[in-house]
Amino acid sequence: MDRDAKGLAIVIRSSDIRDYDRLLTLFSPSMGLIDIVSYGARKSVKSVKAPLYTEGNFSLEKGRRGWTLKDIDVISTHERILEDLDLRQSAMLFSDLVLLARTAEPELYALYTSSLDALESYPFEKVVSIFIILFLSLEGLSGDYLTCPSCGREFGNDEVLGFRPDMSVAVCHDCDTLSMSLILPPNARLYLRRVQEAGLDKALDFAISPEQEHRIFRYLLRCLLVSFPHRLKSLEFGIWRI
Numbered sequence: 001m002d003r004d005a006k007g008l009a010i011v012i013r014s015s016d017i018r019d020y021d022r023l024l025t026l027f028s029p030s031m032g033l034i035d036i037v038s039y040g041a042r043k044s045v046k047s048v049k050a051p052l053y054t055e056g057n058f059s060l061e062k063g064r065r066g067w068t069l070k071d072i073d074v075i076s077t078h079e080r081i082l083e084d085l086d087l088r089q090s091a092m093l094f095s096d097l098v099l100l101a102r103t104a105e106p107e108l109y110a111l112y113t114s115s116l117d118a119l120e121s122y123p124f125e126k127v128v129s130i131f132i133i134l135f136l137s138l139e140g141l142s143g144d145y146l147t148c149p150s151c152g153r154e155f156g157n158d159e160v161l162g163f164r165p166d167m168s169v170a171v172c173h174d175c176d177t178l179s180m181s182l183i184l185p186p187n188a189r190l191y192l193r194r195v196q197e198a199g200l201d202k203a204l205d206f207a208i209s210p211e212q213e214h215r216i217f218r219y220l221l222r223c224l225l226v227s228f229p230h231r232l233k234s235l236e237f238g239i240w241r242i
């Protein structure tokens with residue numbers, strides 16, 4: 001990149017540095033994942049502010065110490081997310097997963113920003129589950145829930161699946177390496193498959209009972225924890241009991 005850069009982006013991480021500045025991580029389909037400093041972000045009323053989860057067209061400038069924020073045309077601030085603990089926790093998990101994937105593919109950007117929007121109007125457990133299912137699918141980490149990603153055998157209709165953390169996928173009974181302690185029953189597997197096929201917008205309107213929604217939510221969080229140990233701070237130090 002040149003000394004200046006401009007592009008669509010969203011703030012996915014924000015932390016205080018020094019007395020008045022903030023270090024922001026931007027997720028941008030055109031600029032990638034990029035750390036920038038927002039000088040005076042905590043002091044001056046005149047300085048450009050970009051709170052966490054602000055989406056917009058960012059203008060950046062490269063100085064001796066790296067990229068800094070020059071200007072921003074705000075598209076959305078996602079303010080409601082910051083006001084609710086569960087929504088904050090959900091968004092933090094989305095950011096953790098993007099940082100884990102270390103990619104800024106346009107499909108992942110669309111999933112991330114649309115999921116933040118969805119958090120403001122749908123139950124958070126539903127949105128989080130759909131995000132994880134589609135994230136794993138985009139990153140090639142889930143298989144298709146029709147055949148075992150480990151041995152290639154087609155699953156039976158009534159088959160209960162186990163898990164293989166080293167591949168981070170649900171597998172058949174024979175390929176399971178967790179003594180069937182993380183199981184996926186047939187009806188839940190069907191739901192995961194349907195979400196994977198439908199995409200975010202349609203999946204948000206799937207009818208599912210709150211109990212089933214909660215079971216799938218917990219299942220997916222546990223899958224992430226055993227697949228990516230010590231890499232998802234939002235889950236390991238977060239408020240959800242998993």
Ligand SMILES: [Zn+2]
Nearest residue numbers: 148151172175
């Ligand atoms: Zn298998």
